Amino acid sequence: MKPRCPEYVKVSMDPEQVIECIRDKFGDSVREIELRDYKGGVAGNVAYRNLWLSVDRERFTDLVDALGEIDFLHFHITSGDDIGSSVQLNYHFSLFRCAGRGNRLGITLTVDVPKSDLVMPSLWERIPGIEYSEREIREMLGVDFDGLPNKALIFLPEDWNEDIKPWRRDETGPKPEDIRELS
Amino acid sequence: MAEGAKKTYQVPIGPVHVGLKEPITAWLDVDGERIVKATIRPGAIHRGIEFMARDRNPIQIIYLAERICGICSFTHIEAFVRAVEDAAKIEVPARAQYIRTLVLELERIHSHILWAGVACYTFGYDSAFHLGMILREKVMDVLEAFTGNRVNYGTGTVGGVRRDITPSVDNALREMIDFYKNEFGIFYDVVTEDPVAKARMRNVGVLSKEDAVTHCALGPTARGSGLRVDLRWSSPYEAYCDMDIKPLVPQDHTGEVYGDVFDRFLVRVLEVYQSIEIIETVMAGLPSGDLMWEPKLPKLLNYLKQADGTGWGAIEGPRGDDSHILRLTGGQDNITWWKVRAPTYANAVSWPIMFKDNELADAPLIINSVDPCISCMERMVLTDRSSGSGQIVTKNDLLKLCREKTGRVMGA
Numbered sequence: 097m098k099p100r101c102p103e104y105v106k107v108s109m110d111p112e113q114v115i116e117c118i119r120d121k122f123g124d125s126v127r128e129i130e131l132r133d134y135k136g137g138v139a140g141n142v143a144y145r146n147l148w149l150s151v152d153r154e155r156f157t158d159l160v161d162a163l164g165e166i167d168f169l170h171f172h173i174t175s176g177d178d179i180g181s182s183v184q185l186n187y188h189f190s191l192f193r194c195a196g197r198g199n200r201l202g203i204t205l206t207v208d209v210p211k212s213d214l215v216m217p218s219l220w221e222r223i224p225g226i227e228y229s230e231r232e233i234r235e236m237l238g239v240d241f242d243g244l245p246n247k248a249l250i251f252l253p254e255d256w257n258e259d260i261k262p263w264r265r266d267e268t269g270p271k272p273e274d275i276r277e278l279s
Numbered sequence: 280m281a282e283g284a285k286k287t288y289q290v291p292i293g294p295v296h297v298g299l300k301e302p303i304t305a306w307l308d309v310d311g312e313r314i315v316k317a318t319i320r321p322g323a324i325h326r327g328i329e330f331m332a333r334d335r336n337p338i339q340i341i342y343l344a345e346r347i348c349g350i351c352s353f354t355h356i357e358a359f360v361r362a363v364e365d366a367a368k369i370e371v372p373a374r375a376q377y378i379r380t381l382v383l384e385l386e387r388i389h390s391h392i393l394w395a396g397v398a399c400y401t402f403g404y405d406s407a408f409h410l411g412m413i414l415r416e417k418v419m420d421v422l423e424a425f426t427g428n429r430v431n432y433g434t435g436t437v438g439g440v441r442r443d444i445t446p447s448v449d450n451a452l453r454e455m456i457d458f459y460k461n462e463f464g465i466f467y468d469v470v471t472e473d474p475v476a477k478a479r480m481r482n483v484g485v486l487s488k489e490d491a492v493t494h495c496a497l498g499p500t501a502r503g504s505g506l507r508v509d510l511r512w513s514s515p516y517e518a519y520c521d522m523d524i525k526p527l528v529p530q531d532h533t534g535e536v537y538g539d540v541f542d543r544f545l546v547r548v549l550e551v552y553q554s555i556e557i558i559e560t561v562m563a564g565l566p567s568g569d570l571m572w573e574p575k576l577p578k579l580l581n582y583l584k585q586a587d588g589t590g591w592g593a594i595e596g597p598r599g600d601d602s603h604i605l606r607l608t609g610g611q612d613n614i615t616w617w618k619v620r621a622p623t624y625a626n627a628v629s630w631p632i633m634f635k636d637n638e639l640a641d642a643p644l645i646i647n648s649v650d651p652c653i654s655c656m657e658r659m660v661l662t663d664r665s666s667g668s669g670q671i672v673t674k675n676d677l678l679k680l681c682r683e684k685t686g687r688v689m690g691a
Contacts, residue, residue, distance in 0.1 A: 102488075102489040102490075102492035102493045103489075103492065104492065104506070104508075132365070134365075134514070134516065135370065135520075136376060136515065136516050136517055136518075136519070136520035137373070137376070137515075137517075137518065137520030137521040138373045138521055138564070138566050139520075139521075140370070140373075141520065143514065143515045143516060143520045144513075144514035144515065144516075146591065148589070168492055168493075170492075170495055171495050172495075172593065172600070172602045172620060172625075173602055173604070173618060173620035173624070174618075175604045175616070175618035176616075176618075177606065177615065177616045186589070186604065188591060188593075188602065188604060192513070193508050193513055194506060194507050194508055194513070195513075196513075197512050197513065197515065197523065198513070198514065198515055199513060200510070200513035200514040202514065202591060202593065204589075204591065223493065223495065224493050224494055224628070225493060225494040225495030225496075225625060225628050225629075226495075227628060228321075228624060228625075228627070228628055229620075248320075249322070250320070250321060250322055251321060251322035251325040252322060252325065253322065253323075262327065262330055263329075263330070263616070270330075
């Protein structure tokens with residue numbers, strides 16, 4: 097799929113409408129939907145909102161495309177953790193980055209990637225700005241990205257033993273002898 | 280590598296880079312003086328801060344987060360404590376929100392003036408550089424008067440701030456505002472009206488609006504390409520909730536967008552004025568009340584130990600959106616994980632586009648234009664791969680090239 101026309105929309109939608117669109121199209125594939133209010137200022141009014149949800153890996157790119165229909169999906173970062181049988185990734189995006197005061201909607205998509213098949217579809221063709229983050233997750237957590245052209249190490253040194261995944265908590269994570277305490 | 284009769288040389292710039300969490304090496308493929316391709320390789324001094332943080336509680340991490348960057352140290356702890364406050368559902372008193380905003384804006388003034396001065400130095404405009412350094416001292420004096428330090432202020436904490444604005448700090452701030460109102464205009468004129476400065480920055484390192492969108496550019500880099508993006512406006516936090524801040528874009532001032540180094544320069548210079556206005560608004564509207572949600576540290580730590588959730592703090596730092604995300608697990612003293620995304624992490628993705636078809640002599644200026652630290656160019660190696668010979672080119676040689684170009688522009 098080609099990148100969406102690189103332009104931000106000028107008019108935003110209500111977060112509730114966005115959730116409704118997602119629920120209509122994705123049903124049970126999307127879970128744990130949470131809309132959080134962020135208050136601030138002297139009056140303590142709601143200043144902006146963020147949306148948090150979990151999605152099945154199989155429907156992840158469809159969801160990204162559906163959100164991309166609403167506005168160009170601005171990518172912030174991917175965070176993640178080793179939670180035992182799977183690696184959990186959180187993709188942090190924004191919609192309505194350019195659509196008026198207080199209208200930005202931060203969206204976090206949480207995906208569980210089973211350790212038996214540590215592969216995610218790459219979003220690089222849709223959002224080229226995601227490249228560094230996918231390379232970082234690949235080297236730190238060992239999740240491969242299908243469709244990412246440059247899979248070279250990014251933050252780890254050239255002579256790094258790639259069998260060690262620094263953020264993993266299982267046998268592939270760093271062992272005590274791999275860690276040099278500075279104090 | 281050789282391409283037909285023409286030779287393309289690969290020039291690495293970097294890797295040591297003290298100003299950022301991620302140090303950068305830029306491998307430039309050059310055909311003569313023209314850059315045809317650029318590859319960025321960060322990571323030379325990746326310190327594993329996120330890994331270290333797994334053994335620390337949120338209060339201890341504040342002091343780790345503060346040391347990610349010297350210039351925007353408060354920006355990082357602000358993003359971090361907002362992520363903790365999001366995960367643990369903590370509301371910050373209004374007075375603390377205003378003081379946080381004040382420090383954020385002082386830091387922005389510091390960062391932008393330092394950047395503008397160094398940019399002038401890069402193309403050989405030493406008088407403007409020294410003027411910038413004089414101007415920068417004033418804000419550093421105020422930060423020192425307020426926090427006791429010129430960098431790493433130790434001022435923010437989870438649920439509030441640790442210092443109040445005393446009458447002497449208030450005086451220093453008012454004096455600083457008057458100083459900048461009188462003096463900063465000279466710097467603005469010197470740089471924006473000067474034909475040579477304009478010649479060195481216009482149409483150099485261009486990033487189109489479309490590329491800025493797809494490559495997720497941030498902060499002044501994105502605004503310099505004409506995008507109206509600013510988290511203080513699109514998702515206001517702290518005292519920005521009570522202010523109507525407009526993203527500053529070049530088309531509103533010059534009528535057109537080039538997306539070049541000059542536009543990025545212009546945006547930053549205009550933002551210094553904007554920050555001064557914000558500081559005045561903060562001072563005028565500073566509410567009374569508590570400084571912290573919970574001043575007793577053991578009680579706060581106990582509350583944070585019970586908290587369970589994931590939090591995201593995204594704020595507009597001097598260089599763009601700084602995002603921190605973390606997970607707190609109920610019953611654990613330490614955080615479970617923490618992810619930091621400094622603005623240059625995102626802006627560096629756009630560097631290869633900015634480099635393309637520019638001259639080697641412009642490389643320092645282009646690297647500088649997204650506002651990392653110029654010291655990344657500690658040395659570079661020129662390699663002729665067809666003959667296998669290597670030659671070390673120092674930072675000074677590169678700087679000389681950049682300055683000689685200014686000489687040529689001036690007809691000297």
